[in-house]
Amino acid sequence: MTETIKRKLSESPAARWTAMLIVSFTMMCGYFITDIMAPLEDLLIKGAPGWTDIEYGWFTGAYGWFNVFLFMLLLGGIILDKMGVRFTGLMACGLMVGGALLKAYAISPLFPAGGELWGFKTQVWVAGLGFATFGMGAEICGITVSKVIVKWFTGHELALALGLQVAMARIGTAAALSASLPIARAMGGICYPVLFGALALCIGLLAYVAYCVMDRRLDASIAAAQDEPEEGFKLADLRQIVTSKGFWLIALLCLMFYSGVFPFLKFATKIMIYKYNVPPAIAGNIPAILPFGTILLTPLFGSIYDRIGKGATLMVIGSVMLVAVHVLFALPILNVWWFALAVMLVLGVAFSLVPSAMWPSVPKIIPQKQLGSAYALIFYVQNIGMMCVPMLIGWVNERFAKYTLADGTIGYDYTPTMSIFALFGVVAVVLALLLKAEDRCKGYGLEEANIRK
Structure with missing residues (x-):
């Protein structure tokens, strides 16, 4: 496909930004459900469900069950490349x-009380099954939305568009962290925030149906502009992905960086309560600052990448900041709310730098017809962390962080927990430096601007 045709197929700026907003709204609704339970951890443990720290960690890790063990995310990537973004x-x-509906049922009063299976409450297993089903859909939707944006924005403001998509997803995360507990208390049950999220997802589904109309029109313009059809995806193309060193460096960087952020958010509200003495009613507002900060910064850094370049450098800087943040959280100093708030703001900058450069860098390494499978494999590797790290942290909190005070109440020392997160950041720094070196050797163009003159 020639450069002239690519520009022609991008259609008008209004069309491509409309497409981006529609699919990003769908992802925003999905992210609301992803993090909706994080502020409810203390209620799940102290309240009627009576979960343990290990059970909460197991449930949180359930997000990746199907994606990792049944390889559903990899299958989703192949389906995406073969069947297209609409299907x-x-x-x-x-x-x-x-x-989402199954998860809401499991934690609702309708679910039968009692019962145990393989050492965990039956309720935990059913809620985990719902979360695993949701996680399968959310991750496949994530790679689909990424391919949609690359499809519309190649040669244009690709990093900015991906950054804005990430920013809208972070609005969903921030809304979940700040609104989940108030909704649960106002409605009188922990299932109601999940039901509210399921309703939002239904609206997101309708929005994606509207996008499908635009996508059909785009495909028609592609067919009209091409002299001959572009060669389609073949399973043999997977070899080009799995033999690329640059691809694996990005995939492992994604694993380490996101393992230091997303699982941390699942436990952050409780950390604010027990380490920084924040009242439970407002403890979720401090972690919520993290995604709110990325709403402005991720598009900003994406725009810098589009116009100036330096994508590999941005990933190095963001990874270094991740290490600094978790070291500060691990130190037994300044256990006050304003210090936690300041460190969370720094984490917000790091959380903007790396994704704004990482996701637009993948199309510079992997051809577009293979992007669905490439993104799927990266998300698969990421899901290993999303599944295993919460389980590890829940176990560490139960065995090493929890202690009993003189008055019989429970306390937590989160130094071991935060040290684990800091270690993920150290490995991310090493991988980002190796990626920058690999870019110099292979000439991927990660340090070059995305907008073509």
């Missing part, structure tokens, strides 16, 4: 809605 996106949205 795959609608399928993913349906899985998200079904999983």
